[in-house]
Amino acid sequence: MFKRITIKEFSDQIGVSTATVSRAFSSSGRISEKTRRMIIAKAQELGYHANIHASSLAAHKSNVISFFYPSIGYDQPDYFIMEIQLGLHAALQQSGLLLQTHPLPPAPHQQATLTIYRDYILSGGPQGIIIVAGSPESVELVEMARAAQIPYSVIGHMGIEPQYTVTFDNAAGAEQAARYFVKTKRRHPAYIGGQLDKRKIRGFAQGLNIPPEQVLHLPGGYTFAHGAAAFRELIQNHPETDCLLCANDVIAVGAMRAAFEAGYVIPERLAVIGFDDARFSRFYQPALSSVSLNMQQLGSSAMNQLFQQFDGKEVKAEFVTCDLIIRESC
């Protein structure tokens, strides 16, 4: 095994104490600027790098942020999560903190994996934890973070006390979409998407000025195939449908695809609006209009919540707005 130079050897060689060396690298330590410079230069020269595990042990902090998110499968990329991760990294820039990613796998293996994660959290591994709501395990993770007294921040709605949470106003976004449909004289709206998202339907109904139960709703999964299938089903009984809101962009693209095949011209005959404004959907033909959620802002807001906790400041719930982006599909 490769032997790194230790703080003891290094400090001996340059003729100072280990404490001084340590101070030179910690931002807080009281040390003369001159000594610090000298030590940093010597460290470069001799190739000294503090052992990160020893530092973590002694200082009770690890510099790693753990990012937990529901995973729809190891063969199924999730654009939503990917963008959040991007936002996290952007916020982490220069902070010296490192990001660890932890997908919560789907059914078969989730228990084993969760055990590994639990050990990791409860052993004091991460310095902060970011959890994307959406699976039952997300809730357990929050409990672990609390139990271990590690700063955490939740992205999404979880039905728990909200101060450590970054949420977004899906309902308002859906309402904007509905109002747009009304304004552009659409008469026969429909909604495609899973039933988890009560908020979106509520907002849609509100913008339409009808009770939520009256929304023509095709539930189902969040995939391209689901979107296409749901649309085919929809027009069997409701061929008059002339505008469509979908719970995410992947569904919307699937539905548009089925719509073309059924001879619906977009946007003339059918207006379509998606949700989340996934990067690829703006390249679609026609470019998809979408309720945009700034997912990167989601990530950086969550990191801010963590930073506030590190600094012992009061943490405020963060809120990210949704905006309707009109492109070509409506």
Add this chain to the structure above:
Amino acid sequence: MFKRITIKEFSDQIGVSTATVSRAFSSSGRISEKTRRMIIAKAQELGYHANIHASSLAAHKSNVISFFYPSIGYDQPDYFIMEIQLGLHAALQQSGLLLQTHPLPPAPHQQATLTIYRDYILSGGPQGIIIVAGSPESVELVEMARAAQIPYSVIGHMGIEPQYTVTFDNAAGAEQAARYFVKTKRRHPAYIGGQLDKRKIRGFAQGLNIPPEQVLHLPGGYTFAHGAAAFRELIQNHPETDCLLCANDVIAVGAMRAAFEAGYVIPERLAVIGFDDARFSRFYQPALSSVSLNMQQLGSSAMNQLFQQFDGKEVKAEFVTCDLIIRESC
């Protein structure tokens, strides 16, 4: 701060030595099955979790794998990388290893970030390193891994000794695409894409049975906008173009978009093939044909190389094949 129960306290409470407790959790230790069970049960009960930093320090291993990849910008998701990360996580399943993600940021901040990464690697942080080739910094990272004697694996072509490398045969994929164009009687091929990828052009030329210099080549970036702009430029001088290979799917989608606008019907008038088989492009209208690279296999192969190094086994270069997937665009 929250005080966790330490191995000392725990072992005292249950009446064994710390060594025995440690052995109960390490797979290697010689310990009776009965004692192990007892200790694990007690640990559950009393909530004992080994401090991960102390373990890492004492055992000289950290259980974290670091994943470094070129990032095209904090506002620009990279589908390619995302899929590799997915493959990595799939391979990591149940291994108890954790994944850390490290984007190599574009220009302005890369030096500062690289310094942080260097410290991390040279301080003995990660137990293994996976590097996606593609930026100049990638090469530096390999040198750091070597210097620190940490097992590593490179994904992509880097022009260094190849045994710790997972590569893929882009050239063969491009050649397949060319042969398909020839077989389907296309006469006027063109290639859109950055100049980094000599391999793809070479393969394309080979399949076309012409020298590489004779390939009609529109260089440029890897984005949607680049694809669209390149196509517009292309047809100014070469309106007869009837088939198109693009360096990736995003470019291809951009080019298709520009093609529609210019009145080209796909695939009748213009055949298009992309590269990488990004998830979204199969949803496009028409569904994009693409040279498919199993990116998840890339990830798991890289992890395998790491595992081989952990076990002291000889490491063989890994190779992932490319296959042409015909859909609707050609």
Add this chain to the structure above:
DNA sequence: TTGTAAGCGTTATCAT
């Protein structure tokens, strides 16, 4: 501002 030395919570070696 700098040095001394006592932790930090494990693992691993050497006895028993």
Add this chain to the structure above:
DNA sequence: ATGATAACGCTTACAA
């Protein structure tokens, strides 16, 4: 199979 104890390499009172 189990126990005692010396590392592991750093940070941080406390002292100077």
